[in-house]
Amino acid sequence: MTPLNATLKTERHPPAWFLWVSERAPHSYALIFWLLSLVLFAKPLSSLASLSFHDELASHVLLIPLISAFLIYLERKRIFRAPSYCPSLGLPLLLTALALRILLPPALSSLEPSARLSVLAALIVLTWIAGFLWFYGTSAFQAAIFPLLFLFLMSPLPAVLSSHLIVALQRGSAAACYALFRLIGVPVIRNGFQFSLPGCEIEVAEQCSGIHSALSLFIAGLLAEYALLPGAWKRVWFTLFIFPIAMFKNAVRIVTIAWLGIYVNPAFFHGPLHRQGGLPFSFLALALMAALLWLLRRPAMFRRARQS
DSSP, X not given: OOOHHHHHHHTOOOOHHHHHHHHHHHHHXXXXXXXXXXXXXXXXXXXXXXXXXXXXXXXXXXHHHHHHHHHHHHTHHHHTSSOOOOHHHHHHHHHHHHHHXXXXXXXXXXXXXXXXXXXXXXXXXHHHHHHHHHHHHHHHHHHXXXXXXXXXXXXXXXXXXXXXXXXXXXXXXXXXXXXXXXXXXXXXXXETTEEEETTEEEEOOGGGSOHHHHHXXXXXXXXXXXXXXXXXXXXXXXXXXXXXXXXXXXXXXXXXXXXXXXXXXXXXXXXXXXXXXXXXXXXXXXXXXXXXXXXXXXXXXHHHHHHO
């Protein structure tokens, strides 16, 4: 017969301190890994920080990892519900990122600085994702896939890509401007990006393309669809409408300033509304995005109402 004391001894649970340490071990290892990555990528991270402060098109770069970390923190109970080490996936991905970190810099020397920095930023994100996979496993990765992929927005736009994007925004804004001028009855003759109006001529120049506000709307739109839209297809449709909304907002701003300059006071062409008046028109874009979100959410809302 087994003594009662021996039975009780074998059924004892691990000490509370052991459970506390074991639960937090992945976080400790991940923190050490992240700090080591900061040392490994110290130079490109410093360049990214400098670019964020000096380039308007990269002003969001430093905010991206903070937003991603905040999203992971908000969903921490779901993401870290059952962490498990997964070196079989994390380690090969990490070794690939480290190998590229060592081998690519000589090949990248021929690229212009923004393209080179964009590739290095993508390698930083790839390294962080590899560490996340290693220390938390595939289930945690799937639960945190949006905040992790969101980190790729740390990569600044290469000059070639940004120039193509600016031209696309100019074309879209110019087409929308022409339609709005015709709609409100302003006599207009269009020649590419230039418009002949009563008593003046205007041009949708590069600085009028609205690329900075378009990028801000794109980031805000991604966050909004992640928080509010169920279903991958609805998110795809919403994403596709972000840049057309940005073009329409930019066209409304140009047409408004032109109309005020023609029919109210020519000072509007060079006044505060032209130089720093983007905020009221940004509210228009946000309102249009909110309306689109509402329309895309309606079927799901009706379906839930029928089920209840």
